[in-house]
Amino acid sequence: MTEPIIKIDAISKSFGNFQVLDGLSMQVMPREKLALIGPSGSGKTTILRILMTLERIDAGHIAIEGEQLYHMPKNGGLVAADERHLTKMRQKIGMVFQLFNLFPHMSVIDNVTLAPMLTKGVARAAAEKRAMELLDMVGMSEKAKAMPAQLSGGQKQRVAIARALALQPKIMLFDEVTSALDPELVEEVLNVLWKLCAETDMTMLLVTHEMGFAHDFADRVLFFDRGKIVEEGKPDEMFSNPKQERTQTFLRKIIAAGHRV
Numbered sequence: 001m002t003e004p005i006i007k008i009d010a011i012s013k014s015f016g017n018f019q020v021l022d023g024l025s026m027q028v029m030p031r032e033k034l035a036l037i038g039p040s041g042s043g044k045t046t047i048l049r050i051l052m053t054l055e056r057i058d059a060g061h062i063a064i065e066g067e068q069l070y071h072m073p074k075n076g077g078l079v080a081a082d083e084r085h086l087t088k089m090r091q092k093i094g095m096v097f098q099l100f101n102l103f104p105h106m107s108v109i110d111n112v113t114l115a116p117m118l119t120k121g122v123a124r125a126a127a128e129k130r131a132m133e134l135l136d137m138v139g140m141s142e143k144a145k146a147m148p149a150q151l152s153g154g155q156k157q158r159v160a161i162a163r164a165l166a167l168q169p170k171i172m173l174f175d176e177v178t179s180a181l182d183p184e185l186v187e188e189v190l191n192v193l194w195k196l197c198a199e200t201d202m203t204m205l206l207v208t209h210e211m212g213f214a215h216d217f218a219d220r221v222l223f224f225d226r227g228k229i230v231e232e233g234k235p236d237e238m239f240s241n242p243k244q245e246r247t248q249t250f251l252r253k254i255i256a257a258g259h260r261v
């Protein structure tokens with residue numbers, strides 16, 4: 001039987017006195033496209049940031065491809081992972097943020113080549129060749145020499161996707177990647193996600209308020225509330241026939257706000 005590519009086991013996370021996650025467990029299978037939905041503040045972004053090692057966990061375990069993320073084997077047991085282990089594990093995962101986070105003082109192509117050159121020691125010529133392929137895939141090769149300030153939000157986000165792909169991650173995390181975009185630019189970014197879905201075998205986790213997209217794109221939808229998975233299922237079941245009252249209320253509000261489900 002295929003093993004999960006991500007195995008989250010009873011993780012907890014607090015910020016000060018505020019407990020965001022309390023014993024959360026979930027698994028993701030290789031190639032799976034997962035949508036994480038739920039009200040603001042329910043912990044969705046925190047889960048992605050923990051997987052990306054941008055936040056630490058207080059308790060529990062996470063395994064990526066069967067290898068511990070925050071722990072490493074030592075003397076027959078497990079100890080806290082050191083920076084070297086975290087750096088190695090981080091390369092399996094790429095993340096795209098709501099606010100692009102491009103390096104403003106670097107050109108588009110330099111944004112994409114930086115990580116492979118710095119973290120993997122890839123030579124500039126090879127890194128640029130690969131970067132141009134990735135920029136071509138997201139429809140941005142003509143802007144390779146441009147600076148981020150010269151780009152629209154949708155273009156910046158497509159560059160951010162190319163940059164995240166440059167380390168050839170097996171897992172891609174998308175954190176509300178269209179939320180900061182003008183409505184007419186949303187489609188161009190969603191089209192890139194479709195392309196990644198069709199042309200790569202990456203595992204993709206998507207936090208989104210675009211319910212229509214989550215419905216069409218995801219293999220499985222997880223509905224979160226207060227750091228817990230309230231309900232999960234196939235998109236058709238989740239959106240047309242949610243079982244839990246909390247899910248029903250959330251989706252009613254979303255529909256009332258004019259979002260397609």
Ligand SMILES: Nc1ncnc2c1ncn2[C@@H]1O[C@H](COP(=O)(O)OP(=O)(O)OP(=O)(O)O)[C@@H](O)[C@H]1O
Pocket residue numbers: 015020038039040041042043044045046047
């Ligand atoms: N660095 C931090 N310091 C303090 N509190 C934080 C921090 N990061 C997140 N939180 C709090 O943790 C809770 C969960 O946040 P998170 O961003 O994971 O929720 P979310 O479900 O992604 O919501 P949204 O859809 O608004 O992004 C929120 O109440 C948030 O204010």
